[in-house]
Amino acid sequence: MPDMHNHHIPQFHIRLPHGYLNDPNGPIELDGVTHVYFQSRSLADLEVPVEWGHATSTDLVHWTLHRPAMSPTPGGLDSGGCWSGNTVLDGDRVRAYYSGKVNGKRYESVLTALSDEQGGNFDAPAQVVDDPEPDEGITMFRDPFVWKDDNGWEMAVGAAGPDETASIRHYRSEDGARWRRTGNLASLKRTVFDGNDTGAGWECPQILRVDGRMVAVVSSWSHGDGPADVLAFPLDAVPRPRRVDHGTSFYAASVMQHGAHGALLFGWIREGRSQEWWRTAGVAGAISLPRTAWLDADGALGTAPHPALARLRAGEGRSTSEATIGAQAELFIPSASGVTRIRFGDDEWCDVILDVTAGTVTVDYTHASRDERAHADTTVATNAFDDSASSGVRVFLDGSILEVFTPSGRSLTSRVYPLAAPPWHVDAPESAMLWDLIPSVTSAAGRAPQGLERRALDTTVV
Secondary structure (H helix, E strand, C coil), X not given: CCCCCHHHCCCCCXXXXXXXXXXXXXXXXXXXXXXXXXXXXXXXXXXXXXXXXXXXXXXXXXXXEEEEEECCCCCCCCCCEEEEEEEEEECCEEEEEEEEECCCCCCCEEEEEEECCCCCCCCCCEECCCCCCHHHCCCEEEEEEEEEECXXXXXXXXXXXXXXXXXXXXXXXXXXXXXXXXXXEEEEECCEECCEECCCEEEEEEEEEECCEEEEEEEEEECCCXXXXXXXXXXXXXXXXXXXXXXXXEEEEEEECCCCCCCEEEEXXXXXXXXXXXXXXXXXXXXXXXXEEEECCCCCEEEEECHHHHHHECCCCEECCCEEECCEEEEEEECCCEEEEEEEECCEEEEEEEECCCCEEEEECCCCCCCCCECCCEEEECCCCCCCCCCEEEEEEECCEEEEECCCCCEEEEECCCCCCCCEEEECCCCCEEEEECCCEEECCCCCCCHHHCCCHHHHCC
């Protein structure tokens, strides 16, 4: 039976009309167009082999969905799925590096494939890095990230090793085709640092140039517990991994090192409801809003929504005093202690709580849905404020997605699934501001994805 809560469907985040979306892959800019790839399944079914979905934008705000750019080759090096990686410019062509899964094989192999169609389609893959030797004790090996510096091409691959030691394996190449291993960029035996499990392995390693330093962004993972959190640390010091997002739904970050919009970071926004519910709905997963990034004085990575997102606003801002909103809105809450409540119904609400004295921003969505299949939690970001007198907390609401950004660069990403449909209400300080936001994701056929309706555009995008 179809899920009829259409107000849960995001309208300005990248997402599929139907199916399962997870890790963003290889954001790249080509001739003024930003391409974002992502893990994609045509059905909301984890048994379906993974493809590379594809979306493009000229302004980071309005996105066009295209047909998948890469699909598994039957009997080939990626027959079990085209898993995570990134893309680079190789001359005037886009080259993808990714993990090719073959069912029953111990490791996912590092593959490369070229596109002669402006990144819209990739040719047959070739393996470019040897799998680890069995005596190395590597228990997980995947997700290449490639970039170019003055010395040629470099590659990072995530791994888990003996004694639950997570590592970023390092490779170099002169031509992007023949690679040699040069050791590890970083490694750390599993521990708890700053209250966070650093993981038995690091998935989706990304290397970001921030303030003149090279920063590793990794997704902590373990065999028993699976995915945990996105962590970041500078590579020029002993790893001190800190969380990039303090919510419950952000994972598998992917970065674009440079472009006309500057360095960018995206993430996978996971579901916050039971598998039974999202399978019934027929759709799961979204890509976060594009974020800028910087390092604070303590070496922690801060992020903020890209300034281009102001173009989502449908008009002038208005006061939030007793305000009514739809399912797409932005809130600006000045940095003063207090509670802002988004009231979905009489018995469904979500609170954003600012405590300037304690330096915390809390998102409490324990009462956001009457449906017991929705996850309920309270998340907290510490050291959430800076010294700017004009600073404040920004809240982006897009259906079931809630992205909260603090002045100091902390973020909290969550999912909320109220049964009550809009209009919703906001109770906030009178000095807070509100903007209605516009839908901004369409198919290549020119119409907005319509969730479960599965119109012809879902299968004929080009």
